[in-house]
Amino acid sequence: MGRYVLRRLLLAIPVLLGVSLAVFLMAAAVPGDPATVLAGDTASAAQVERIRHDLGLDQPLPIQYLRFLERLAHGSLGESTRTHREVLLEIADRFPYTLALTVGAVTLSTLLGLTLGTFAALQRGRAGDYLTMGFAIAGLSIPTFLIAIVGIIVFSLQLRWLPVSGAFSPASYILPTVTLSLHSAAVKARITRSSMLEVFGQDYLRTARAKGLRERVVIVRHALKNALIPISTIVGIQFGALLGGAFIIENIFGWPGIGRLATQAIFNRDFPVVQGTVLVGAVTFALANLAVDLLYAWLDPRIRYS
Amino acid sequence: MVIGFALFCGVLLMAAFAPLIAPYDPVAINVRERLAAPSLGHLFGTDDFGRDVFSRVVWGSQLAVRLGTLSVVVALAGGIVLGLVAGYYGGWVDQLVSRLFDLIFAFPSLLFAIAIVAILGPSLDNLVVGLGLFGCAGYGRLIRGSVLSARQREYVEAARAIGARASRIMLRHILPNVIAPVIILSATRFGGALLAGSGLSFVGLGVPIPQPEWGAIMATGREYLATAWWITLFPGALIAVAVLGVNLLGDGLRDVLDPRLRD
Numbered sequence: 001m002g003r004y005v006l007r008r009l010l011l012a013i014p015v016l017l018g019v020s021l022a023v024f025l026m027a028a029a030v031p032g033d034p035a036t037v038l039a040g041d042t043a044s045a046a047q048v049e050r051i052r053h054d055l056g057l058d059q060p061l062p063i064q065y066l067r068f069l070e071r072l073a074h075g076s077l078g079e080s081t082r083t084h085r086e087v088l089l090e091i092a093d094r095f096p097y098t099l100a101l102t103v104g105a106v107t108l109s110t111l112l113g114l115t116l117g118t119f120a121a122l123q124r125g126r127a128g129d130y131l132t133m134g135f136a137i138a139g140l141s142i143p144t145f146l147i148a149i150v151g152i153i154v155f156s157l158q159l160r161w162l163p164v165s166g167a168f169s170p171a172s173y174i175l176p177t178v179t180l181s182l183h184s185a186a187v188k189a190r191i192t193r194s195s196m197l198e199v200f201g202q203d204y205l206r207t208a209r210a211k212g213l214r215e216r217v218v219i220v221r222h223a224l225k226n227a228l229i230p231i232s233t234i235v236g237i238q239f240g241a242l243l244g245g246a247f248i249i250e251n252i253f254g255w256p257g258i259g260r261l262a263t264q265a266i267f268n269r270d271f272p273v274v275q276g277t278v279l280v281g282a283v284t285f286a287l288a289n290l291a292v293d294l295l296y297a298w299l300d301p302r303i304r305y306s
Numbered sequence: 307m308v309i310g311f312a313l314f315c316g317v318l319l320m321a322a323f324a325p326l327i328a329p330y331d332p333v334a335i336n337v338r339e340r341l342a343a344p345s346l347g348h349l350f351g352t353d354d355f356g357r358d359v360f361s362r363v364v365w366g367s368q369l370a371v372r373l374g375t376l377s378v379v380v381a382l383a384g385g386i387v388l389g390l391v392a393g394y395y396g397g398w399v400d401q402l403v404s405r406l407f408d409l410i411f412a413f414p415s416l417l418f419a420i421a422i423v424a425i426l427g428p429s430l431d432n433l434v435v436g437l438g439l440f441g442c443a444g445y446g447r448l449i450r451g452s453v454l455s456a457r458q459r460e461y462v463e464a465a466r467a468i469g470a471r472a473s474r475i476m477l478r479h480i481l482p483n484v485i486a487p488v489i490i491l492s493a494t495r496f497g498g499a500l501l502a503g504s505g506l507s508f509v510g511l512g513v514p515i516p517q518p519e520w521g522a523i524m525a526t527g528r529e530y531l532a533t534a535w536w537i538t539l540f541p542g543a544l545i546a547v548a549v550l551g552v553n554l555l556g557d558g559l560r561d562v563l564d565p566r567l568r569d
Binding site: 014015016018019022023026029030031137138140141142143144145146149150152153157239240241243244245247248251252262263266267271274278281282285286 | 405408409412413414415416417420421423424425426428497501504505506508509510511521524528531532535538539542543545546547549550553554557
């Protein structure tokens with residue numbers, strides 16, 4: 001297990017380097033000269049030149065990239081062109097909200113998906129199966145932001161049970177987390193159903209039943225644990241989908257996370273902040289996938305010994 | 307699958323005959339009739355500039371079909387070329403292309419599109435670029451995997467033995483054999499592009515508001531949720547119907563084309 005963990009950690013390094021290169025090139029790909037934008041309309045050519053020199057933009061790209069990495073290693077992503085604060089600090093203020101929203105949605109959607117998928121598999125071909133899978137395909141098709149809006153109209157504006165926006169009380173977590181998780185719950189319910197049906201056909205289930213184990217033990221300990229292997233891959237991929245989805249949901253609910261920060265930064269052409277949020281998003285996704293792979297190895301001994 | 311096909315065709319027909327179906331100009335402003343509730347004159351009501359929401363939604367189907375189709379086409383073209391080349395040649399070419407796919411997959415899908423929009427600016431074409439480039443990696447991996455297994459088959463060896471060129475072997479002998487999963491993936495990606503594109507337009511990172519893109523129409527109604535719900539709910543429902551159509555179609559195609567997955 002130790003060797004597997006080490007190998008997996010080493011494999012993450014080139015991916016993260018690639019991500020840093022892509023994020024660095026993002027800024028280089030933006031049309032227009034950042035020094036001119038930063039200097040403003042009234043600046044003289046000499047002033048623009050000085051800013052360009054200060055930013056290191058007069059250096060060749062590979063040198064600029066090495067400098068970018070060096071700053072990154074010192075925990076600096078540059079400063080926001082709007083607030084002139086260190087980008088990492090801006091992100092640090094907001095990131096916990098995005099993480100709470102995403103982790104909440106991962107947990108809720110996984111619980112919902114496992115329960116509904118297992119139920120549908122047990123009810124295979126009966127009304128319960130059709131009903132659950134009907135809900136699942138609806139969940140896959142209805143846009144998350146439509147669900148968010150209907151949620152706001154019903155629960156915030158009509159019934160006045162939940163706040164419309166912001167993250168001021170525990171109640172304000174309910175609508176964003178639930179709406180964000182529904183699409184992913186539908187994906188997971190469909191995968192759970194099909195991988196449970198696959199497991200139901202296996203010999204070891206018949207053996208477990210023949211041993212006289214109670215049905216609940218057979219389902220949870222023998223069937224579900226094996227079905228979890230393909231499901232855990234989906235949980236990892238879906239983490240990325242939920243993190244991306246949070247970027248939209250945060251804008252609807254006025255959620256103070258990095259998704260809203262990124263959107264505002266794009267509107268303001270505040271590039272260091274855009275770069276920073278994209279980088280943090282990708283790194284978070286990489287770490288989540290790492291965690292899932294380790295979970296995978298724990299669930300499936302064949303992986304850690306191969 | 308029949309229902310899915312019908313819904314999908316409905317959207318296509320609406321896009322094709324938008325000028326005949328829509329009673330009003332989708333961008334014509336009529337301040338005297340602003341925020342009018344749904345009625346016989348304005349089936350889906352009007353928005354804050356008095357534009358007819360029904361006409362906007364009907365014209366929006368053109369943008370939706372364009373967004374879905376083009377982003378699938380971009381993804382498919384890039385994915386087929388990269389996947390075939392990587393799988394067929396192997397070695398360092400495969401290494402290079404596969405690492406490129408790894409890199410694209412390192413970004414959460416929406417975040418990738420957001421990054422592209424941040425660089426190029428919000429517009430329909432840039433959404434297509436963002437969603438299409440991300441999709442390349444999905445198709446590319448799928449095709450590369452299929453090519454790797456197909457390359458070992460006798461029919462490819464036979465083609466090579468009679469002196470067929472590499473490009474001919476890839477396009478005529480290998481590609482047709484990996485086409486079924488590609489078609490299934492395309493249905494999913496079409497729906498995914500609609501959801502992602504309209505979502506980004508809704509928050510202002512996609513198609514700009516005066517254009518009748520479904521997500522952009524919904525964005526105009528955000529200020530009026532309590533009073534003029536029709537501006538947001540009707541286009542939202544249309545997105546759901548269109549995506550439901552392609553999803554059902556995709557499920558149906560999977561059952562027909564890939565019998566192993568049928569349960």
